[in-house]
Amino acid sequence: MARDTLIVPASDAxxxxxxxxxxxxAALGLLLxxxxxxxAEVGVRAGLIPANLLPAPTEIAATIASLAQQxxxxxxxxxTVRVAIGFACGALLAIVLGAAVGLNRTVEALLDPTFQAxxxxxxxxxxxxxxxxxGIDEAPKLVLIGVGAFFPVYMGVASGIRxxxxxxxxxxxxxxxxxxxxxxxxxxxxxxxxxxxxxxxxLSLAWMFMVAxxxxxxxxxxxxxxxDGRETSRADIVLAAIVLLALLGKASDSLMRHLExxxxxxxxxxxAT
Numbered sequence: 001m002a003r004d005t006l007i008v009p010a011s012d013a014x015x016x017x018x019x020x021x022x023x024x025x026a027a028l029g030l031l032l033x034x035x036x037x038x039x040a041e042v043g044v045r046a047g048l049i050p051a052n053l054l055p056a057p058t059e060i061a062a063t064i065a066s067l068a069q070q071x072x073x074x075x076x077x078x079x080t081v082r083v084a085i086g087f088a089c090g091a092l093l094a095i096v097l098g099a100a101v102g103l104n105r106t107v108e109a110l111l112d113p114t115f116q117a118x119x120x121x122x123x124x125x126x127x128x129x130x131x132x133x134x135g136i137d138e139a140p141k142l143v144l145i146g147v148g149a150f151f152p153v154y155m156g157v158a159s160g161i162r163x164x165x166x167x168x169x170x171x172x173x174x175x176x177x178x179x180x181x182x183x184x185x186x187x188x189x190x191x192x193x194x195x196x197x198x199x200x201x202x203l204s205l206a207w208m209f210m211v212a213x214x215x216x217x218x219x220x221x222x223x224x225x226x227x228d229g230r231e232t233s234r235a236d237i238v239l240a241a242i243v244l245l246a247l248l249g250k251a252s253d254s255l256m257r258h259l260e261x262x263x264x265x266x267x268x269x270x271x272a273t
Contacts, residue, residue, distance in 0.1 A: 055235055055239060059236055063239075063240045064240045064244070067225075075224065076248070079214065079221040079248070080248065082141055082142060082210055082214075083203075083207055083210050085145075086142045086144070086146045086149060086206055086209070086210070087146070087203055087206040090145065090149030090202065090206070091149050091150070091199060093150060094149070094150045094152075094198075094202070097115075098153065098157025098158040099183075101158045102157060102158040102160070102161025102187075103183060112158070115151070115154060123147070123212050124212055126144055126147060127144065130143055131216065131217070141214065144213045145209045145210050145213060149202040149203065150202070151205075152201035152202040153198040153199055156198015156199065157195050157198060160192070160193070160194025164190040193267070196259075196260040196263075199256060200257065200260075203256055207248065207252070210223065214226075214227075215227050222245055222248075225237060225240070226238055229241065
């Protein structure tokens with residue numbers, strides 16, 4: 001006779017112990033940057049690394065503090081607003097067109113080949129054309145950022161809808177769901193993980209394209225600081241702008257990831273231990 005298996009629920013003490021063990025994992029992400037900064041500091045102070053090429057991290061921190069008193073907040077705000085507007089416009093258009101391509105094979109045959117060809121064009125190749133069409137004001141910068149955000153989100157939406165399990169669609173058709181109800185209640189929830197992956201990738205590229213946009217013709221922004229540091233041979237300003245870009249990119253990605261976890265809390269998927 002097979003023996004019954006008794007499943008004992010974890011006690012509060014066991015749960016608390018697991019939480020204690022997981023807490024240090026949040027600090028693991030800081031380990032590599034801290035070690036790299038410490039190594040750079042020691043290398044510069046010991047003369048192993050030329051200070052004019054790679055200033056010490058403490059000097060970069062002092063530069064950021066000095067720039068903060070000279071209008072750094074305006075540069076950060078200008079870049080953030082450009083990314084927010086460009087990403088929102090590009091992602092919204094990508095969601096609409098990606099859904100149309102994923103839901104309709106005729107639309108896919110019409111649009112997808114062109115989008116795949118445009119996706120291969122480097123960001124800087126758009127710059128001369130946008131300058132000719134839109135001038136040197138804010139419009140070409142926002143359009144370039146929108147272009148950078150569009151393609152990853154488009155790919156995530158289209159592939160996410162195409163990869164939905166056919167069994168889910170067959171089950172929905174058994175309940176005689178209309179096409180709008182099928183898209184709203186089955187296809188969209190099932191495709192959300194891929195859509196959020198595309199949104200996070202698109203947001204990352206939006207920051208990259210923002211730098212390219214501000215390197216062209218801008219009087220404010222982190223891309224402008226990069227250009228100014230290069231022209232004045234100030235490696236500390238260049239690295240300060242890079243550090244701020246990394247922090248802003250990480251912060252925006254963390255916000256998107258938090259939103260993803262909230263909206264996809266219903267998923268019962270694998271979680272590495």
